Amino acid sequence: MPTAVLLVIALFVAACGRNVASGELQGVVVDPPQPKPSFTLTDTSGEPYEFAAETEGKLALLYFGYVNCPDICPVHLAQIAEVFDQIPEVARDTEVVFVSVDPDRDSRDEIRTFLDNFDSRFIGLTGTRAELDKAQTEAGVPPAVIEGEGDEYTVDHAGWVIAYAPDGRHHANYPFGTRQSEWANDLQILAARKGGSR
Amino acid sequence: MRLRLLSGLAAVFALLGACSSVGAVEIRDARIAAPTGPNAALYFTATGGDGDDRLLGARSTAASEVQIHETTNGEDGTVGMRQVEGLDLPAGGTLMLEPGGVHMMLIDVERVEPGDEVDVTLVWENGGEWTIAAAVVDPADILDE
Numbered sequence A: 001m002p003t004a005v006l007l008v009i010a011l012f013v014a015a016c017g018r019n020v021a022s023g024e025l026q027g028v029v030v031d032p033p034q035p036k037p038s039f040t041l042t043d044t045s046g047e048p049y050e051f052a053a054e055t056e057g058k059l060a061l062l063y064f065g066y067v068n069c070p071d072i073c074p075v076h077l078a079q080i081a082e083v084f085d086q087i088p089e090v091a092r093d094t095e096v097v098f099v100s101v102d103p104d105r106d107s108r109d110e111i112r113t114f115l116d117n118f119d120s121r122f123i124g125l126t127g128t129r130a131e132l133d134k135a136q137t138e139a140g141v142p143p144a145v146i147e148g149e150g151d152e153y154t155v156d157h158a159g160w161v162i163a164y165a166p167d168g169r170h171h172a173n174y175p176f177g178t179r180q181s182e183w184a185n186d187l188q189i190l191a192a193r194k195g196g197s198r
Numbered sequence B: 001m002r003l004r005l006l007s008g009l010a011a012v013f014a015l016l017g018a019c020s021s022v023g024a025v026e027i028r029d030a031r032i033a034a035p036t037g038p039n040a041a042l043y044f045t046a047t048g049g050d051g052d053d054r055l056l057g058a059r060s061t062a063a064s065e066v067q068i069h070e071t072t073n074g075e076d077g078t079v080g081m082r083q084v085e086g087l088d089l090p091a092g093g094t095l096m097l098e099p100g101g102v103h104m105m106l107i108d109v110e111r112v113e114p115g116d117e118v119d120v121t122l123v124w125e126n127g128g129e130w131t132i133a134a135a136v137v138d139p140a141d142i143l144d145e
Helices: A003-017 A073-086 A108-116 A129-138 A180-191 B002-018
Strands: A028-035 A040-043 A048-050 A059-065 A094-100 A123-126 A145-149 A152-158 A161-164 A169-174 B025-033 B040-047 B053-059 B065-073 B078-083 B087-089 B094-097 B102-107 B117-124 B128-137
Touching: A040 A129, A059 A073, A059 A152, A059 A180, A073 A094, A073 A180, A094 A108, A094 A129, A108 A123, A169 A180, B025 B117, B040 B128, B053 B065, B087 B094, B094 B102, B102 B117
Parallel strands: A059 A094, A094 A123, B025 B128
Antiparallel strands: A028 A169, A040 A048, A040 A123, A059 A161, A145 A152, A152 B078, A161 A169, B025 B040, B040 B094, B040 B102, B053 B087, B053 B117, B065 B078, B065 B102, B117 B128
């Protein structure tokens, strides 16, 4: 293939792959924005973590997953960590909250070790099944369903990341497949949505 | 004459190795998301050969077991995972193992890092067993690889 054609293709692919900050959210927009959920769980150091209070005035990304999840969960978290490196000024005021929906298998230590693969600032939460179900319901996601025993088990859980802007409202969701460029775009927009504005 | 034959054979084997193509089935983009827990996912694209075949499973010295899994998407947006018995690869067809879809799961995988390579032996119903080398990549980049 002629070099010029290859170059054109390469440029086209590059253009498609990178949405420069467009001013518009690339995630699944929640319109109108919804209130932040109210729930308290336990963080990886064993302390209570009241989600609404701890994330007040910050950009918050909430995700329900489990440690033993090799396909979806690590990609979301690794992408966010990578984008944090690109926009440290946004990362500083962003709280990433990973809630393990698998309390029988994921100990606090295991959750901490898992999250440290990505970014040691990421918050890990756990709780009883009842507490976790309540947190998921409050956050508007279907509570995870765990079936099976021993090593043979499945966890069906919400596959998207929920984003709350510093104004305390739920503005967008990020399904699996969101690209780093879309994260970078949206985190900058969401970080600027402070109290009183959308 | 013999030397020429040997060097010709060597070239053929080098070619086979380069594209991980054995028995006319071809594997491309074999990659493993660097493990962040006990398991890691392997993805690749397989192109079928002259005859139908079926991927029955795999094994690797880097994992205690390799299973075929599928990430399922519920109508309510939930995701889950199911073990799959085998994957059909029709003659000339394509089989994509990709993030968020069908993948192979390396159970109790060694702590490999991005930049490493892991040998995985694929077991086929008709095509026998042969080994591919999968590149370990950062999960942050897996969708863009």
